[in-house]
Amino acid sequence: MSSLHLDSFLPYRLSIASNRVSGVVAITYQAMFGLRIPEWRLVAVLAEGEGATQQALGAATRMDKVTVSRAAIALAERGLVDRLPNPGDQRSHILSLSAAGRALYEQVAPKAIEMEARLFEGFDAAERRQLRAMLERLEAAAAALETERG
Template structure:
């Protein structure tokens, strides 16, 4: 007998659907109020937490591909929200950093993001959210381990 996969019971699929639904709900707010797409907002948020990051570091931190990061960085630079500075350790790459306008935008968007997060998780207790965050961290770590093992299997 062949084991059947029921997509509605397949946890990676359910995680993806839940993530897309949550992102889409929040993205509508970012787009309507601030003219930001999800990749652009992710870069703004990551850059707000740093003094500057390379596009490669942004891709690793956000798990977005190079093309998506590059397009988002270009769009933000064209709006004057990020600037490029030479990376001292590597002449081929640049650090991206928020401009004062980018920091001001972040200061407006961040409270809205937190408000949307609160609305999404309003039906959960503090204990449930703590457990959920811990489980997400474990899923992320397991996925990284599986990905690394898969990479090793491919190199054999």
């Protein structure tokens, strides 16, 4: 029988790495911009598109609907997103960045890129490409397992 050693169990190591990176990012975004990670994720996704429903935002960010809802409410209260009725579904809204939200994104995005560069200072370009490719394969494998489980 194999025994599990948590420190060498890759899903655990990925979770620890993710938590550490997210923690550093969270502290920075909170201190500089008053944003929590879920709020920043919504701002970033909305900046890349024309607007989206909370359901679509949840799918894009892999966050649960309660987290998306709370983040959307916080952003709307700060005037960073506009909530417009969804003509295709009267029970939902289309969220889009307001002018203030877009201005905030323009301030945060360069800091995000700078933070990414600092995190990967010890990696050369080939290692970064390899890590990205491996993460994509890992995400695809996890998606396949999700599909198997229904």
